Structure formats: structure tokens, C-alpha cells
Amino acid sequence: MENETVKADYPLLSGIDSPADLRRLPVDELPKVCAELRSFLINSLASHPGHFASSMGAVELTVALHYVFNTPYDRIVWDVGHQAYGHKLLTGRRDRFETNRTLGGLSGFPNPKESEYDTFTAGHASNSISAALGMAVASSLRKDVPPRHVVAVIGDASISGGLAFEGLNNAANSNSNLLIILNDNDMSIDRPVGSLNTYLAHLTASKAYNNLRYRFSRFLRRHKLVTDSGKGMIMRFNNSLKSLLTKQQNIFEGLNIRYFGPFDGHDLQTVVSVLEDIKDLPGPRILHLRTIKGKGYEPAEKDPSTWHAPGRFDVGTGEILKDGAGRPPKYQQVFGDTLVELARFNDRIVGVTAAMLSGTSMNRLQQVFPERTFDVGISEGHAVTFAGGLAKEGMKPYVAIYSSFMQRAFDHIIHDVAIEGLPVVFCLDRAGLVGEDGATHHGVFDLSYLRAIPGMTIASPRNLDYLRHLMLTAQDFDGPIAIRYPRGRAEESVKEPMRTLPIGKGEKLRDGNDIAVLSTGPITSEVTEAIKRAEKELDIRVAHYDMIFVKPLDAEIVSEIAEKGCPVITVEDGISEGGLGSAVTEMLSDLGSAQHIRRLGVPDRFISQGTPAQLHHLCGFDADGIFQAIKESYIKTQTDSTPTE
Ligand SMILES: Cc1ncc(C[n+]2csc(CCOP(=O)(O)OP(=O)(O)O)c2C)c(N)n1
Numbered sequence: 001m002e003n004e005t006v007k008a009d010y011p012l013l014s015g016i017d018s019p020a021d022l023r024r025l026p027v028d029e030l031p032k033v034c035a036e037l038r039s040f041l042i043n044s045l046a047s048h049p050g051h052f053a054s055s056m057g058a059v060e061l062t063v064a065l066h067y068v069f070n071t072p073y074d075r076i077v078w079d080v081g082h083q084a085y086g087h088k089l090l091t092g093r094r095d096r097f098e099t100n101r102t103l104g105g106l107s108g109f110p111n112p113k114e115s116e117y118d119t120f121t122a123g124h125a126s127n128s129i130s131a132a133l134g135m136a137v138a139s140s141l142r143k144d145v146p147p148r149h150v151v152a153v154i155g156d157a158s159i160s161g162g163l164a165f166e167g168l169n170n171a172a173n174s175n176s177n178l179l180i181i182l183n184d185n186d187m188s189i190d191r192p193v194g195s196l197n198t199y200l201a202h203l204t205a206s207k208a209y210n211n212l213r214y215r216f217s218r219f220l221r222r223h224k225l226v227t228d229s230g231k232g233m234i235m236r237f238n239n240s241l242k243s244l245l246t247k248q249q250n251i252f253e254g255l256n257i258r259y260f261g262p263f264d265g266h267d268l269q270t271v272v273s274v275l276e277d278i279k280d281l282p283g284p285r286i287l288h289l290r291t292i293k294g295k296g297y298e299p300a301e302k303d304p305s306t307w308h309a310p311g312r313f314d315v316g317t318g319e320i321l322k323d324g325a326g327r328p329p330k331y332q333q334v335f336g337d338t339l340v341e342l343a344r345f346n347d348r349i350v351g352v353t354a355a356m357l358s359g360t361s362m363n364r365l366q367q368v369f370p371e372r373t374f375d376v377g378i379s380e381g382h383a384v385t386f387a388g389g390l391a392k393e394g395m396k397p398y399v400a401i402y403s404s405f406m407q408r409a410f411d412h413i414i415h416d417v418a419i420e421g422l423p424v425v426f427c428l429d430r431a432g433l434v435g436e437d438g439a440t441h442h443g444v445f446d447l448s449y450l451r452a453i454p455g456m457t458i459a460s461p462r463n464l465d466y467l468r469h470l471m472l473t474a475q476d477f478d479g480p481i482a483i484r485y486p487r488g489r490a491e492e493s494v495k496e497p498m499r500t501l502p503i504g505k506g507e508k509l510r511d512g513n514d515i516a517v518l519s520t521g522p523i524t525s526e527v528t529e530a531i532k533r534a535e536k537e538l539d540i541r542v543a544h545y546d547m548i549f550v551k552p553l554d555a556e557i558v559s560e561i562a563e564k565g566c567p568v569i570t571v572e573d574g575i576s577e578g579g580l581g582s583a584v585t586e587m588l589s590d591l592g593s594a595q596h597i598r599r600l601g602v603p604d605r606f607i608s609q610g611t612p613a614q615l616h617h618l619c620g621f622d623a624d625g626i627f628q629a630i631k632e633s634y635i636k637t638q639t640d641s642t643p644t645e
């Protein structure tokens with residue numbers, strides 16, 4: 001990428017290999033750096049897609065942070081990290097940026113294994129304040145010289161998450177050098193929800209007070225009046241102004257966190273000078289910046305939801321290049337439509353999601369039954385407990401949450417739903433290896449963590465028909481049930497009318513006695529392909545069962561394969577430890593069988609980004625990997641049964 005054209009198009013950016021280069025520029029050159037960063041992002045992401053609008057909106061903030069703070073000595077902790085592309089470009093990764101989110105390339109999120117500037121794992125929302133506070137406390141315990149600044153950058157939706165509140169609550173009691181930057185663009189992925197959002201809008205309305213207050217405190221500091229008595233003066237000044245200019249107390253100051261703002265987060269000079277002013281103040285502080293999601297690219301500014309992660313697009317026209325024409329629908333779409341279909345006939349059905357209204361297609365229910373659809377914001381734990389309450393009073397909640405985000409709600413599932421056996425339907429979208437979002441987002445742990453919960457029923461459809469069958473089955477099921485389905489499009493469209501399935505029953509898709517393969521979920525189609533190849537190339541007969549339910553596991557099927565006595569292979573798009581393979585192994589062992597079992601799934605390590613097909617191959621459970629496993633298992637039986645001299 002660093003050719004002559006790039007240098008001509010990005011004269012300043014091409015000279016910035018690290019933030020130290022940025023810091024050598026005069027402050028009035030910084031707006032040009034921002035313009036170049038935006039142009040770079042637009043041109044790169046048009047053909048190498050990723051999280052667009054948040055990074056565009058955080059450009060000035062990113063430049064200001066690396067300009068004012070001595071990174072990487074000073075720590076910037078990005079929340080979620082989907083706004084950190086500008087940060088990647090300024091921290092030595094510009095020439096590799098086109099590998100973003102691809103196999104072996106850059107991670108789409110800050111990743112400490114990738115760069116010393118990426119200070120903490122990011123991907124799941126609301127962790128930045130806690131992590132940054134921990135770092136700040138560690139720094140003061142170590143008595144770092146010079147004192148180390150720690151900055152958490154968090155969005156208006158992410159700060160509404162429970163974990164962020166816990167962090168704020170703790171930070172307020174600490175004297176650590178923590179600066180929280182609230183990047184408030186008044187957007188989540190969809191419209192933000194909740195009263196904190198309304199409250200932040202009100203803070204903007206009290207701008208006059210906040211500006212005056214900031215100017216006064218700056219005057220005192222510049223004239224070295226910030227002694228204890230100076231602080232007292234500030235407080236008295238604040239309090240009298242507050243009653244004059246605002247109707248309510250500032251929530252952050254009420255928590256004992258000094259609040260500055262709101263300021264225009266695109267006014268670079270202001271952001272730089274405010275950061276310079278407040279960076280050395282002791283104790284926890286919050287700087288509230290108002291920004292525009294998608295800033296600098298008109299289509300994104302107008303429709304930030306669509307441009308959160310738009311895919312490929314035409315830079316000139318702003319047209320998003322769709323890849324779905326004529327192809328079967330996505331799992332999420334069929335989930336959304338089926339939920340509407342069921343809800344039309346059953347007025348107890350309600351939908352709950354945690355800030356993923358469009359991502360889960362729960363917006364389809366919202367369009368038809370707005371009063372029965374609940375987007376509770378980034379609060380997976382609350383979503384589950386809230387659903388528990390709904391179920392307790394006779395409603396039938398379908399809770400659609402991405403599998404990896406549901407990890408946040410593990411205890412809520414146990415304590416607030418499973419112990420009472422409440423009939424909540426957990427719709428785990430993005431189950432399995434999700435692809436480009438990588439390790440933080442792969443939904444690979446759900447089978448293992450849910451299977452450990454007594455009374456939990458867990459199922460996975462092999463195609464869209466079975467997704468619909470399971471959603472109908474769940475409607476009349478009196479207990480907690482999880483349905484896991486993957487990201488993206490199915491291989492085939494819906495073909496059959498919806499019907500109820502027997503709980504805990506799998507299906508035999510093919511019979512044979514040489515090997516038995518047991519699978520769950522859409523990966524079943526890879527098994528079918530592998531078996532066809534094995535039967536042709538190895539001249540063997542392979543039995544294939546779609547287990548559908550991982551819990552309760554179909555004991556009849558497991559007894560049948562125990563009787564066959566042949567080698568067994570299990571296949572799942574999830575971590576091998578504790579999932580389908582473990583369930584089958586445990587049951588066979590309970591039956592006293594000593595059959596050879598091979599468990600195919602995600603190995604015991606974190607898997608980075610790539611396309612799902614690449615990752616299935618890497619983990620050895622695409623059609624080719626399954627074929628190899630069948631072959632090896634078969635060869636082993638042949639070798640084992642050959643009589644020795
Ligand atoms: C625990 C968790 N839940 C949901 C998400 C999905 N998610 C990613 S970004 C986002 C919206 C974040 O909004 P905000 O913090 O305001 O940042 P913005 O996108 O506006 O820049 C959501 C809900 C997530 N990453 N983590």
C-alpha cells in the first residue's frame with residue numbers, strides 16, 4: 001500500500017509510522033491528518049469491509065488522544081474496539097490494514113497480541129472502565145514514574161451496560177488516574193434505548209453551564225489555584241451555577257467523578273486543549289464528547305445503523321453492494337419472520353433482545369408488535385432475568401442474543417431461569433465460528449456452558465426448516481430451551497410446513513455399519529458430503545445421525561451405535577470440550593462401550609478471524625476434514641483387526 005500514489009494521496013499519514021511522528025506535527029496540521037485518515041478509511045473499507053461508521057466518528061478523538069498522551073506508555077483502552085481503525089492506522093498498521101478481519105491478517109478489534117498500542121482485549125461492550133481502572137490502580141501501586149495516564153474510551157450505548165456501571169461505581173471510590181472519555185454519538189447499532197440516553201441528551205442541553213464551569217476551573221488551574229481551597233471554590237461555584245443553569249444534578253458528579261463537557265468531539269483544537277487541561281488532574285474524570293456516527297461520509301451520517309458495518313460499497317455513489325440476490329435467506333431472517341408468524345397466533349409470545357434488534361432480525365417482530373418487543377440495550381444479563389420475570393407471569397419470551405454475548409448472562413440463565421425451570425426460549429444467533437469478527441465473537445462455547453445446567457434443553461437445526469420446527473416446538477415446551485443457529489445464509493430456503501419435533505429425539509439420515517457419524521447443526525451438510533466421498537472412495541457404509549438435541553441426548557441412537565460397535569465420529573461447530581462429542585462419549589462410557597470415538601469441533605484454543613469456510617477447514621471439520629477423520633478411523637479398525645503373528 002505504501003506506493004507513490006499513497007504518498008501523494010496521504011502526504012501526512014504516510015509519514016506517520018507511530019504516534020511519536022504524529023506528536024511532532026504542529027497542532028494546526030492535525031485536521032489534515034484527520035481528513036487523510038477519513039479518506040483512507042473510506043477507500044479501504046469500500047473493498048475490505050468492516051466496522052465503518054464508529055471509526056469515522058472517532059477520528060478527531062483518536063488523533064487527539066495519540067497527540068496528547070504518550071502512547072503506548074500511557075494506556076488507551078477502547079470499548080468494543082470497533083471504533084479503533086484510526087488508532088490502528090496511526091500505530092504502525094497502515095500498510096497491513098487491507099488484511100483487516102482476514103485469516104492471518106489484522107484483527108478487527110484491538111488485540112494486545114497484535115500491537116503494544118492495543119492495551120486490552122476488546123470486542124464485547126462495556127469492559128473498558130473496569131479494565132482501565134485496574135490498569136490505573138496497578139500503575140499507582142507500582143508507583144510508575146512518570147505517572148502513567150490511563151484512558152477508557154466508551155460509547156454512549158456501551159456505557160449503559162451493567163459492567164460499565166459497576167466500573168463507574170468502583171472508579172468513583174478510587175484516586176487513580178483514570179480518564180473516561182464518553183464518545184456520545186447518540187447511536188448504538190440501532191437507535192439507543194433507555195433513560196441514560198435521554199439523560200445524556202439533557203446534559204447537552206445544559207452545555208452553557210458545563211462550558212462556563214470548565215472555563216472557570218481551567219482559569220483556577222492555570223493560575224495555580226487548584227489547592228484544596230481552590231477545589232472548594234470550584235465546588236461552591238459549581239453548586240451555585242448548577243441551580244441556576246440546570247434542572248438536575250450531574251449523574252457522574254453525583255458519583256464523585258469529575259465531569260467535563262459536553263464538547264464537540266469533531267472540534268480538534270478544543271478536544272486537544274481540553275485533554276491537555278484535564279489530563280493531569282488527580283482521580284477519576286469523565287470527558288463527554290458529542291460526535292456524529294459516520295462523520296465525513298454523507299450516506300453514513302444519514303443512516304448510521306446501516307453503515308455500522310455495511311459490507312462492500314461504491315465510494316462515489318454510496319451504494320452498498322449486496323451479495324444476497326437470489327440466494328437463500330439468512331438464519332436470522334427466518335428466525336424473525338417465524339417469530340412474527342408464531343406471535344400472531346399466540347399473544348403470550350414476546351421478543352427480547354439486548355441491543356441487537358436488527359442483527360437478530362427481532363426488528364421484524366417490532367414492526368408488527370412493538371408493544372411485545374423489548375430491546376433492553378447492552379445488558380444481556382438483565383435481558384435474561386427480565387425474560388425470567390416475564391415467563392414467571394405466564395408470558396412466552398423468545399430471547400434472541402448472539403451466542404458469544406450470551407456468555408455475559410451465564411449466571412442469569414442458571415439462577416433466574418433454570419433453577420425454577422421457567423419456559424424461556426433462548427435463541428442463540430451467531431452460534432459457531434462467526435468468521436471475520438474473530439475470537440471475541442465466535443459463538444463456540446454455548447453447547448458446553450449450557451449443557452452443564454440441569455433441566456436445560458439444547459437444540460440446533462440443520463437447516464431453516466428445522467429452525468422453524470424448533471421454534472414451534474419451543475412454544476409449547478414447559479422449561480428453558482436453547483436453539484442455536486449460525487450467522488449468515490442457509491444453503492437452502494424453507495421447504496416444509498412447520499411441525500413440532502419430539503424433544504430429545506435425533507434422526508437417522510443414513511444407515512451403515514463401518515463408521516457412525518453423529519452431528520448437530522448446519523455442519524451436518526458437510527458430514528453428508530464427506531460420507532458420500534468416503535463411501536465412494538473407501539467402499540464402506542457410514543451411518544449418519546443428526547442428533548438435533550444435544551441435551552437431552554437421544555439415548556436410543558447412542559444405544560444403537562453402541563450395538564454397532566463401530567468407530568464413532570462426532571461433529572459440531574463448537575468447542576470440543578463439553579459439547580456434543582463429550583455428551584456422546586459420556587453416554588457411551590455409561591453404557592460400558594469401549595468404542596473408538598473421535599470428536600471433531602473447535603480445538604481447545606482461541607480461534608482468530610477468517611471466513612467460516614477457512615476456519616472450519618482450519619479446525620478440521622469441513623467436508624474434507626471429516627472425510628479424513630472417517631478414513632483414519634476406518635484404517636485404524638482395519639489395522640486393529642488384522643491378526644498379528
Ligand atoms: C456485550 C456486547 N453486546 C452487544 C455487542 C454488540 N455491539 C457492538 S457495537 C454495539 C453498539 C455500541 O454502541 P456505542 O457504544 O454507542 O458505540 P458506537 O457504535 O455508537 O460507536 C453493540 C450493541 C457487543 N459488542 N458486546
Ligand SMILES: CC(=O)[C@@H](O)[C@H](O)COP(=O)(O)O
Pocket residue numbers: 051080082123189308309359430434437487
Ligand atoms: C462490534 C460488534 O460487536 C458488532 O458490530 C458485531 O460485529 C456484529 O456482528 P454481525 O455482523 O454478525 O451482526
Ligand SMILES: [Mg+2]
Pocket residue numbers: 155156157183184185186187188
Ligand atoms: Mg454510540
